[in-house]
Every structure is written in structure tokens, then in C-alpha cells.
Amino acid sequence: MKFGILFGARSYEHEISIVSAIALKNVLKSEPMFVFCDKFREFYLIEAKDMKANFFSSGNYKKSKKLLLKNGGFFAGGMFGEKKIEADVFINLIHGMDGEDGKMAALLDFYEIRYIGPRLEASAMSYNKELTKLLAVKAGVKVLKYEVLRRGDTSNFALPVILKPVRLGSSIGVSVVKDDSELEYAQDVAFEFDTEVLVEPFIEGVKEYNLAGCKIDGKIKFSIIEEPKKKEFLDYEQKYMSFSSESRAKEADISEALKAKLKESFERIYSCGFDGALIRCDFFVIDDEVYLNEINPNPGSLANYLFDDFEATINALAKNLPRERDIRIDYQFINSITSAKGKL
Known part of the structure; x- marks a missing residue:
């Protein structure tokens, strides 16, 4: 499976997306294609050897091939015309605005490009923290008052x-x-x-657990459950350092009953339209009850550090992506009116 990784874009989390893509490059055994979206929302094909943070901060990425998004994929111009970037499936690794708010999902769907990531509706619901609360309530998962x-x-x-x-x-x-x-x-x-x-x-010392997963062959493939190390709460620096690491996380030491509750809550959330995505849910546990904290629709480095065999998981997910309904447009209605009443 040849993957294309989409990252960058116009977002406060632009730099995090770059670090996330670099981390994923070092995890995947089969080398993917890299498509960078800069702050001007222009796309560039980045060579694997150039996947270093200072390549982007210095502006050197502008020397890379510029890409055009069209029906069926990304295309690079050349002496003999446009050439399609060969990738079987793209991974939406854009964090925050543009990537998680539904813009990229809408573009990829519109141009009929296969991709791993939440679709439009799921993106919109999980990007907005208030809408996330409403989604959780609809799914039967508790949330804190807000x-x-x-x-x-x-x-x-x-x-x-x-x-x-x-x-x-x-x-x-x-x-x-x-x-x-x-x-x-x-x-x-x-x-x-x-x-x-x-x-x-704010609940001092509240227990927090992270769980990632995706749907493969009709069943949820779960990651391990992680209890992230934190100071007072998981701030920017702690999250940044955790997902940029290439080492695997340790499984939380919790009861089988609590594991089952966390997995049930995750499955309820995922069933609200996240088919085709690998997401991470962050949960609180208070008095043995599970509460959703937030949904990460495009988690940092795709939460690879939570999986025993990430490559096998992502390859299996790529073969289980939802397909848009093929709508037949044959102009029968217009033709029937025309034949009955003459020219319109």
C-alpha cells in the first residue's frame, strides 16, 4: 500500500502537523509520499530526505514541486504535461483548522480521492468542543458540565x-x-x-486515559489504553513531546472492568460517523464512571505509539474505507419535460 501524507495547512497547529508527519515517516516501513500544504494553502511534493523541521521553517520547501489538486488526486506539472502523484490512499495528518474542521475532508471527497481521516460531518462535530459534548450525549457517553x-x-x-x-x-x-x-x-x-x-x-488529580482505534471489517481495532503522564493537565509541551516520540506508550495498569467501559465508550463515539478514520479519544474516570474529555480526529502522528502493529492496522484500515454513493445523473426528468412541453 502506497500512502500519501497530507500535513501543514493554515492552522495554529501547523508546526505540530509537520512534527507529526516527520514522526510518522520514521515509523512506516514502506516510504510514503509527502504532500505539504503551506500557510497560503498551496500544495508541494516533499522528498523524504527533506522531511526535516528546518526545511519548512527556512522556506526551502518552496523549491519543491508544486502540486495541483484535481479530480482523482494530486498532479505535478512537467515538460510533458501533468503527472499524477502515485499514492493509493492519503492520510489526513493536518491538525486543527483546515484538517480537522472538515475543509480537507470536503476537498478530498469532492475530488474523489481515497483517504484515511474523518469525513465532513464527523470533522465538524469533533473540531468544535461544544459540538463534541452534544455528540457524546447523543452517543450515551457522559461529559463534564460546561x-x-x-x-x-x-x-x-x-x-x-x-x-x-x-x-x-x-x-x-x-x-x-x-x-x-x-x-x-x-x-x-x-x-x-x-x-x-x-x-x-477543574478536578485536581483526575484520572485520564487515552484510547485510539478504527473500524476494520465491521469491528473496532483498539490500541492499548494509555494513562498519560501529566503535571496538572496535559499542556502543549507534554502533548507535543509525547506524540513526537517514536517509542511505544505503556499500557495503563487498570482493571478489566474499566478497560471494558473505556472501550464501550470509544465504540459509541466512533459509531457516530467516524468510519474511515483512526481517532483517539481522551477520557476522564471519576468515581469509576467514564467521561469523554475530547476527540482527536487526526491524532498526533496518528497515535502510532499506542498500537502493537501500527503498519498492519493502517494497511487494513486503508482497505476498509467508506465509499461515496454513486449517484446516477441521466437527465431523464429534464428530457421528459422537454418532450412533453417542447423546449425549455
Whole structure:
């Protein structure tokens, strides 16, 4: 299976996507193609040897072949016309805006390109933290109480609370507020990244577990369950360092009963339209009850570090992608009107 990896794009998580793609390059045994989307939303074919962070930060990527997105795939221009980039399946590894908000999914679907990643509706629901809460409730999975603030709004929650931009990942713009003196600054930080901010009660020392998976042959293929190491909460630096690592995570030491609860909650979430994607769900466990914290529709380095045999998993998923319904357009309706009433 020849994979193409899409990464970069116009997002606060642009650099994280680059690091994520580099990490995946070092994990996959079969060398993929790399398609970089820059901040101007132009596509470039990146040679494997150039997959280094400073190749992008220096702007040297602009010397690479420019690509055009058309029906059926990505094409590079040449002396003898356009040539299609040969990849069987693309992996949407764009984090945040453009990749996880549904834009890339819509483009790939529109141009009939096979890809691993959430489809449009699932992207929109998991990108917005408030919509994620609604999705979880619909799926029968518990969530923490919350409220959404706009500038000028006052929170009704007692401290301590945690503030999160509604449409952002990787813990960017997230703050824990324990004292009134910290609240105004934390709100300013969050509103730098979004017009809406999610507020939840902050629970000191809450147990947190990560579980990834995808649907293969009608059944969920689960990763191990990880209990991530964290300080107060999983901040940007801790997440950045964890998924950029190429070493495999350790399985959480938990009961079989709790494992079953986490897997059941994951399956309920995944069943809400995530076919074709490998996602990671982050859960809280409070008084032995499972709560969804967030959905990572394009997790860092595709959560490869949580799987025993990631390559086998991703290859199997590539063979189990959903197919868009073939709609027959034959103009019978227009022709019937024309023949009955003359020219329209």
C-alpha cells in the first residue's frame, strides 16, 4: 500500500502537523509520499530526505514541486504535461483548522480521492468542543458540565475551572484558573485563539486515559489504553513531546472492568460517523464512571505509539474505507419535460 501524507495547512497547529508527519515517516516501513500544504494553502511534493523541521521553517520547501489538486488526486506539472502523484490512499495528518474542521475532508471527497481521516460531518462535530459534548450525549457517553463564553460574558462556575478555546487542539490557549486574580488573563489568552471559550470545572488529580482505534471489517481495532503522564493537565509541551516520540506508550495498569467501559465508550463515539478514520479519544474516570474529555480526529502522528502493529492496522484500515454513493445523473426528468412541453 502506497500512502500519501497530507500535513501543514493554515492552522495554529501547523508546526505540530509537520512534527507529526516527520514522526510518522520514521515509523512506516514502506516510504510514503509527502504532500505539504503551506500557510497560503498551496500544495508541494516533499522528498523524504527533506522531511526535516528546518526545511519548512527556512522556506526551502518552496523549491519543491508544486502540486495541483484535481479530480482523482494530486498532479505535478512537467515538460510533458501533468503527472499524477502515485499514492493509493492519503492520510489526513493536518491538525486543527483546515484538517480537522472538515475543509480537507470536503476537498478530498469532492475530488474523489481515497483517504484515511474523518469525513465532513464527523470533522465538524469533533473540531468544535461544544459540538463534541452534544455528540457524546447523543452517543450515551457522559461529559463534564460546561458553559461557553463569549467576550464580556461572566462564568457561573465556582473556581477552580479550566478554560479552553472551543475550536483548537494540542492544549493551545488552555489555562487552569484557581484564583480570581488569574481569570482575566486566562480569558485573554483563550480569546486570542477563538471567539468562544469552553469552561469546565477543574478536578485536581483526575484520572485520564487515552484510547485510539478504527473500524476494520465491521469491528473496532483498539490500541492499548494509555494513562498519560501529566503535571496538572496535559499542556502543549507534554502533548507535543509525547506524540513526537517514536517509542511505544505503556499500557495503563487498570482493571478489566474499566478497560471494558473505556472501550464501550470509544465504540459509541466512533459509531457516530467516524468510519474511515483512526481517532483517539481522551477520557476522564471519576468515581469509576467514564467521561469523554475530547476527540482527536487526526491524532498526533496518528497515535502510532499506542498500537502493537501500527503498519498492519493502517494497511487494513486503508482497505476498509467508506465509499461515496454513486449517484446516477441521466437527465431523464429534464428530457421528459422537454418532450412533453417542447423546449425549455
